[in-house]
Structures are given as C-alpha cells and as structure tokens.
Amino acid sequence: MNVDIIGGGLSGLSSAISLKEHDPTIHVTVHEKYKTIGYNYEGRRCAEAYGIHKSWVKWNPDEKSIFNKICKWELIIGEKTLIVPLSTGTQYILNRQEFISKLAQEAENLGVNFMMNDKIRSIRNLKSDFIIDASGCPSTVKRELGLPQGLVGGTYQHTIEGSNCFIRDTMKFYVTKEGGYYWIFPRDPKKREVNVGIAMYGSLKHNLKPLLEKFKLEQNIDGQVNYIVGGLVPLGIQHPLRYDNILFIGDAGIGAGVVSGAGIHRALISGHIAGKYIAKQSANKYTHMIKKMFRMEDMIGISYIKINNFLNKINPNLILKIAYMTYKSLNKTVP
Numbered sequence: 214m215n216v217d218i219i220g221g222g223l224s225g226l227s228s229a230i231s232l233k234e235h236d237p238t239i240h241v242t243v244h245e246k247y248k249t250i251g252y253n254y255e256g257r258r259c260a261e262a263y264g265i266h267k268s269w270v271k272w273n274p275d276e277k278s279i280f281n282k283i284c285k286w287e288l289i290i291g292e293k294t295l296i297v298p299l300s301t302g303t304q305y306i307l308n309r310q311e312f313i314s315k316l317a318q319e320a321e322n323l324g325v326n327f328m329m330n331d332k333i334r335s336i337r338n339l340k341s342d343f344i345i346d347a348s349g350c351p352s353t354v355k356r357e358l359g360l361p362q363g364l365v366g367g368t369y370q371h372t373i374e375g376s377n378c379f380i381r382d383t384m385k386f387y388v389t390k391e392g393g394y395y396w397i398f399p400r401d402p403k404k405r406e407v408n409v410g411i412a413m414y415g416s417l418k419h420n421l422k423p424l425l426e427k428f429k430l431e432q433n434i435d436g437q438v439n440y441i442v443g444g445l446v447p448l449g450i451q452h453p454l455r456y457d458n459i460l461f462i463g464d465a466g467i468g469a470g471v472v473s474g475a476g477i478h479r480a481l482i483s484g485h486i487a488g489k490y491i492a493k494q495s496a497n498k499y500t501h502m503i504k505k506m507f508r509m510e511d512m513i514g515i516s517y518i519k520i521n522n523f524l525n526k527i528n529p530n531l532i533l534k535i536a537y538m539t540y541k542s543l544n545k546t547v548p
C-alpha cells in the first residue's frame with residue numbers, strides 16, 4: 214500500500230509514524246512545501262503551550278523539546294484573579310521546532326520517505342491508495358475540492374525578549390468580554406522571553422494588532438519584540454473528516470479546541486488514529502473514532518461560546534467549570 218501525506222507538521226509526522234508502526238510494509242511519503250521540517254516558518258508558532266494526559270505519554274516531549282514546565286495558570290477576569298494549580302509535568306511550553314524535528318527523525322528511522330520543497334498543488338498528481346491531508350488551516354485539499362473549511366478564529370502574537378513579565382512556571386490568561394482572551398506565556402528562560410498574544414473565537418471581524426498593542430501598554434509589558442506571527446485557528450472538528458480515500462487530520466480536519474485554541478494534542482492524536490486505521494484496512498472507522506475522542510470537548514466549547522454571547526458577560530466560575538469539564542472530557546485513552 215502507498216500513502217501520501219500532505220504536510221510535514223505535527224499531524225503529518227504523527228500519522229507517518231503511526232502508519233509505519235502499525236505496518237512497516239506500507240510506503241509512506243511526506244510532502245512538505247518548505248525545504249526543512251520543523252525549522253521553518255510553520256514550525257515556529259509563538260505560543261506552544263502543550264498539555265498531556267497520562268495515557269498520551271507517547272508524545273512526551275524530551276528535555277531539548279521543553280522550554281518550561283508549567284505549574285499554574287492565572288485566570289484574570291476583570292478585577293478577579295483565579296489561580297489554577299496544575300499537577301507538575303502535564304503542561305509544557307514547547308520548543309516546537311525541536312519537538313517537530315525529533316518526530317521527523319523518528320519517522321525517518323522507521324523508513325518514511327520525505328519530499329522537501331514539494332508543495333502539492335493538486336491531489337490529481339498523487340496516485341497513492343490513501344491521501345492524508347495534514348496541510349493545516351485552511352486545508353489546501355478542501356479548497357481544491359470545494360469542501361467546507363468550518364468555523365475559524367484568529368490569533369496574533371509577539372515573542373518578546375528580555376521581558377519584565379517573564380515568570381518561568383506560570384501562564385496567564387486575561388479573558389475578554391468580546392469573546393476571546395489575551396495571554397502571557399514564558400518562553401526561552403535564557404532570554405527571559407515571553408509570548409504575548411490575543412485569540413478571538415469564531416469571528417474575524419476584530420483587528421487584533423491594535424488590540425494587542427493596547428493590552429501591552431495597559432499591562433506595562435516591556436522587552437524587544439523579535440518575532441511576530443498570526444493566523445487562522447480552526448475551531449473544533451472541520452467536517453468532513455474523510456472524503457473517498459482522503460483523511461483529514463490536524464488543523465485540516467480536527468481543528469483546535471474551541472475555547473482554548475490548543476491544537477497540538479489534537480494534531481498528534483488524529484494523526485495517530487488515521488495511521489492506525491489505514492494500516493488496519495479500516496479507514497472507514499476514522500470518523501467515528503475521532504468523534505468519540507473529541508466530540509464532548511467540542512460540544513462544551515461551543516456551548517460556552519453560545520452562553521457567553523447570550524449573556525454578553527463573563528462569569529469566572531463558569532469559565533473555571535468549563536475548563537474543568539473540558540479537561541475531564543479529554544482524559545481518554547487514545548484508540
């Protein structure tokens with residue numbers, strides 16, 4: 214069997230590894246439009262917050278892939294600050310480029326074939342038995358086929374070096390009334406680097422750049438801005454998950470958490486499931502398995518946005534409850 218994977222990001226690499234682990238005889242090719250994996254623009258997002266559960270140890274980052282272990286969140290809502298302690302070792306700030314490079318090395322060791330500088334312009338050029346679309350958001354394959362891209366939000370972020378607000382073990386979230394949040398995350402401790410960003414759910418009508426500048430002034434955040442990034446964040450599952458012999462994974466199919474914007478774990482898990490079920494000749498189970506894994510998380514997220522829009526105000530206790538429910542809903546074993 215031959216499988217073509219479009220995209221060498223987290224989801225593409227996870228699916229490549231999974232295919233080979235479940236059936237080493239499958240010919241797997243990853244097509245990546247950049248000339249390197251990991252150390253390219255797409256491999257370098259600002260935030261990189263990554264939470265894992267006990268059953269997901271398969272994707273535990275190693276020392277080099279971790280900037281910081283996070284012990285608590287501070288949730289700031291208006292005048293109120295809620296401290297949420299986390300059990301140590303479950304939440305990290307990743308050195309994402311390093312993390313992706315390690316996955317690529319693992320895939321290569323398993324015999325995955327890599328085609329770099331290879332932007333797939335049309336799936337008609339691929340003749341394999343299965344295609345895995347791991348091209349991110351918006352999905353290039355869905356665009357070609359005229360399939361819906363689903364609900365998206367926006368994000369805009371600065372990485373700031375030598376900052377006065379670097380706290381190594383704490384992530385801060387400032388919840389907004391407009392439906393979204395700002396954050397301050399600690400990045401490279403050697404540089405006292407922080408990520409400061411804004412994310413808005415479900416609406417792209419806000420201009421995020423001036424909002425972030427205003428936030429930085431209000432919070433008196435100083436330091437040298439050395440990296441800026443922004444982009445689309447798909448919110449929740451982006452149907453369809455499968456179309457003929459094409460499976461959509463990561464941002465192209467599973468999207469990020471509706472409230473949290475966290476997509477790293479979803480990219481890794483969906484890639485793993487896609488690879489496993491293709492290898493077992495039961496790709497038709499992929500949609501069902503993904504829904505089982507993420508439907509509850511998405512339902513909680515979408516309900517939160519609807520309630521918030523309806524009440525047009527933020528209730529700190531409701532947010533904590535949602536965060537807890539989402540966390541519980543995710544505590545599942547990966548199929």
Ligand SMILES: Cc1cc2nc3c(=O)[nH]c(=O)nc-3n(C[C@H](O)[C@H](O)[C@H](O)COP(=O)(O)OP(=O)(O)OC[C@H]3O[C@@H](n4cnc5c(N)ncnc54)[C@H](O)[C@@H]3O)c2cc1C
Binds near residue numbers: 368464
């Ligand atoms: C600015 C920003 C910050 C984020 N911060 C966080 C965070 O802190 N925590 C978290 O959990 N999630 C975060 N997310 C979400 C998370 O990054 C995504 O959910 C995750 O990267 C999805 O992985 P992916 O492999 O599916 O897609 P991507 O990471 O988008 O990778 C897609 C890959 O496909 C390649 N590609 C695209 N088109 C083609 C083509 N036609 N041919 C060949 N190759 C192609 C790209 O070059 C890229 O390597 C953030 C997202 C954004 C936009």
